[in-house]
Amino acid sequence: MIEAPTPLLAVNALQAWYGESHILHDVNFDVREGEVATLLGRNGAGKTTTLKSIMGIVGRRTGSVRFEGQELINRPSDQIARAGIAFCPEERGIFASLGVEENLLLPPVVRPGGLSLERIFELFPNLKERLGSSQGTKLSGGEQQMLAIGRILRTGARLLLLDEPTEGLAPVIIQQIGKTIRALKEQGFTILLVEQNFRFAATVADRYYVIEHGRIIDQFVNAELEANVEKLHDYLGV
Amino acid sequence: MFEILGIPSSALFGQLLIGLINGSFYALLSLGLAVIFGMLNIINFSHGAQYMLGAFAAYLLLQYSGLGYWPALVIAPLLVGATGVIVERLFLQWLYKLDHLYGLLLTFGLALIIEGVARNYFGSAGLPYIVPESLQGGRNLGFMFLPNYRAWVIVASLTICISTWFVIERTRLGAYLRAATENPTLVRAFGINVPRMITLTYGFGVALAAFAGVMAAPIYNVSPQMGSELIIVVFAVVVIGGMGSILGAIVTGFGLGVIEGMTKVFFPEASNTVIFVIMAIVLLVRPAGLFGRRG
Numbered sequence: 212m213i214e215a216p217t218p219l220l221a222v223n224a225l226q227a228w229y230g231e232s233h234i235l236h237d238v239n240f241d242v243r244e245g246e247v248a249t250l251l252g253r254n255g256a257g258k259t260t261t262l263k264s265i266m267g268i269v270g271r272r273t274g275s276v277r278f279e280g281q282e283l284i285n286r287p288s289d290q291i292a293r294a295g296i297a298f299c300p301e302e303r304g305i306f307a308s309l310g311v312e313e314n315l316l317l318p319p320v321v322r323p324g325g326l327s328l329e330r331i332f333e334l335f336p337n338l339k340e341r342l343g344s345s346q347g348t349k350l351s352g353g354e355q356q357m358l359a360i361g362r363i364l365r366t367g368a369r370l371l372l373l374d375e376p377t378e379g380l381a382p383v384i385i386q387q388i389g390k391t392i393r394a395l396k397e398q399g400f401t402i403l404l405v406e407q408n409f410r411f412a413a414t415v416a417d418r419y420y421v422i423e424h425g426r427i428i429d430q431f432v433n434a435e436l437e438a439n440v441e442k443l444h445d446y447l448g449v
Numbered sequence: 450m451f452e453i454l455g456i457p458s459s460a461l462f463g464q465l466l467i468g469l470i471n472g473s474f475y476a477l478l479s480l481g482l483a484v485i486f487g488m489l490n491i492i493n494f495s496h497g498a499q500y501m502l503g504a505f506a507a508y509l510l511l512q513y514s515g516l517g518y519w520p521a522l523v524i525a526p527l528l529v530g531a532t533g534v535i536v537e538r539l540f541l542q543w544l545y546k547l548d549h550l551y552g553l554l555l556t557f558g559l560a561l562i563i564e565g566v567a568r569n570y571f572g573s574a575g576l577p578y579i580v581p582e583s584l585q586g587g588r589n590l591g592f593m594f595l596p597n598y599r600a601w602v603i604v605a606s607l608t609i610c611i612s613t614w615f616v617i618e619r620t621r622l623g624a625y626l627r628a629a630t631e632n633p634t635l636v637r638a639f640g641i642n643v644p645r646m647i648t649l650t651y652g653f654g655v656a657l658a659a660f661a662g663v664m665a666a667p668i669y670n671v672s673p674q675m676g677s678e679l680i681i682v683v684f685a686v687v688v689i690g691g692m693g694s695i696l697g698a699i700v701t702g703f704g705l706g707v708i709e710g711m712t713k714v715f716f717p718e719a720s721n722t723v724i725f726v727i728m729a730i731v732l733l734v735r736p737a738g739l740f741g742r743r744g
C-alpha cells in the first residue's frame with residue numbers, strides 16, 4: 212500500500228474543555244486519505260468531544276487540527292465545514308421543523324464532487340420512499356440515521372466524521388450502515404468513525420485508535436487486530 | 450342601504466375596514482416580532498419604537514430630501530433595518546444565552562431612549578404626512594366607500610406577510626432559518642454562517658416594523674408615541690397567536706383587527722379591551738398560543 216506523504220487529517224496535542232471541565236488532555240492521531248479510522252473507547256473517554264473539537268463546536272480547544280495541511284484549530288465551525296469536513300452527530304440532528312427532503316438538502320455544497328441524490332438513494336432506498344414526509348423526526352431511528360449520513364454525502368466534503376452511527380439500531384440496519392461505509396470508502400471518502408461497538412467497527416475499519424481519559428493510549432491497524440483483541444476487551448471493558 | 454342584525458351596512462363594513470387596517474399593522478408588527486423571537490430568542494420591546502422610526506424616516510425624507518412616499522417605503526425600512534443590524538452587533542448578540550428577561554429589558558430601554566429623543570426634537574403633537582397623490586381618493590363599492598390608500602395598506606400588508614411566510618416555510622433560505630432556530634450549532638457545523646444570518650434576521654424584522662411605520666404615517670400621523678400605543682396590543686396579538694409562530698402572527702393579527710372592529714359595532718364599550726380579554730382566555734386554555742408549539 213502506498214501512503215500519502217501527509218495525512219488528510221492530523222490531530223496533535225489536542226486539548227478541549229467544556230466550561231471548567233477538562234475533557235481532552237492530549238489527543239494525537241492521523242487519518243490518511245481514503246481510509247476508515249475508528250476511535251474506540253468507553254463512555255466518557257472523549258470520543259465525541261474529539262469529533263466536536265475537530266468540527267469546532269466545543270467550548271474551548273487548543274493544540275493543532277490540520278486538514279489537507281491547513282490549520283483549523285482557530286476557525287469557526289462554518290469555515291471548518293467549508294474546508295471539506297462533514298459531521299454526523301450521535302443524536303443524528305434531524306430537524307423536526309423540516310421535512311425529509313428539506314433535511315436532506317439542508318447542508319450546503321462546500322465543494323464539487325459530492326454524491327448525486329440518485330447515488331444517495333441507491334445507498335439508502337428507504338429515504339427515497341420517505342422523501343415526502345413532512346417531518347424529519349417522524350422517521351424511524353434507522354431511517355433518521357440514514358438521513359443524517361445521506362445529507363452529508365451531497366456536500367462534497369472528503370472527510371466524514373460519524374459519531375456512533377449504529378447506536379440503538381437493529382442488527383439488520385447496522386449491517387446496512389456497515390455496507391454503506393464500505394461503499395463510501397470505495398468511492399474515495401475518508402471516514403473517522405467513533406464507536407463503542409467494537410464488533411461493528413471491526414467490519415469496516417482500517418485503523419484503530421483507543422482513547423481513554425482524553426488521551427489516545429493505543430493504536431493498531433486492521434492486520435494487527437487479532438493480536439490485540441484481548442487488550443481491546445480490557446480497554447473497552449467488554 | 451340595508452341592515453345586518455339591526456346595524457346599517459355602511460357602519461358594519463366601515464368598521465370591518467378599520468378592523469382590517471388595524472389588523473394589517475398588527476399582522477406586520479407581530480410578524481416581525483415572531484421572526485425575531487424565533488431566530489434570536491429576543492422579545493423585541495423596541496419594535497414599536499422602530500415602527501415609529503420608520504414613520505419619522507419617511508417624514509424626514511420628505512422634509513429634507515424631497516423624497517416622497519414611494520421612495521420612503523423602500524429607503525426608510527433599509528435605514529431603520531441598518532440601525533437594527535448595529536443594535537444586534539453592539540448589544541443583542543451578547544444576550545442570546547441569557548434569560549429572555551435581559552433581551553426584553555435591553556430592548557425596552559432602547560425603546561424609551563428612542564422615544565425620548567424623538568419627543569425632545571419633535572414634541573408629542575403628531576406631524577402630518579399626506580397620502581401619496583397616486584392613492585388619494587377612493588371608490589364607492591355600493592355598500593360602502595373604500596379609500597384607495599386603505600385598500601393599498603391591506604393589500605401591501607397581506608402581500609408582505611404572505612411573502613415572508615412563503616420564504617420561511619417554503620424556500621431553502623427558510624429551511625436554514627428554521628433549522629438554525631432548532632439547532633444553531635449543527636447548522637453552523639454544516640457550513641452556514643449562522644451569526645450573520647441572525648444579524649440579518651434582526652435587521653429584517655426591524656425593517657418590517659419600519660415598513661409598517663411608513664404605511665401608517667398617512668393614516669395615524671407621525672408622532673413619537675405612535676409605536677408605544679400600538680405595541681401593547683401587538684404583544685397581546687403575539688401571545689394569542691403563539692410566540693414565534695409565523696402563520697399565527699399573520700392570522701391572529703388580521704383576525705383580531707377584525708374582531709376589534711366588529712366589537713366597536715356591536716358592543717362599543719368593550720372594543721378597547723376585547724383583545725386583552727381574548728388574550729386572558731387563550732392564556733388560560735392554550736398557554737402556548739393558538740398556533741404555538743408546546744415546549
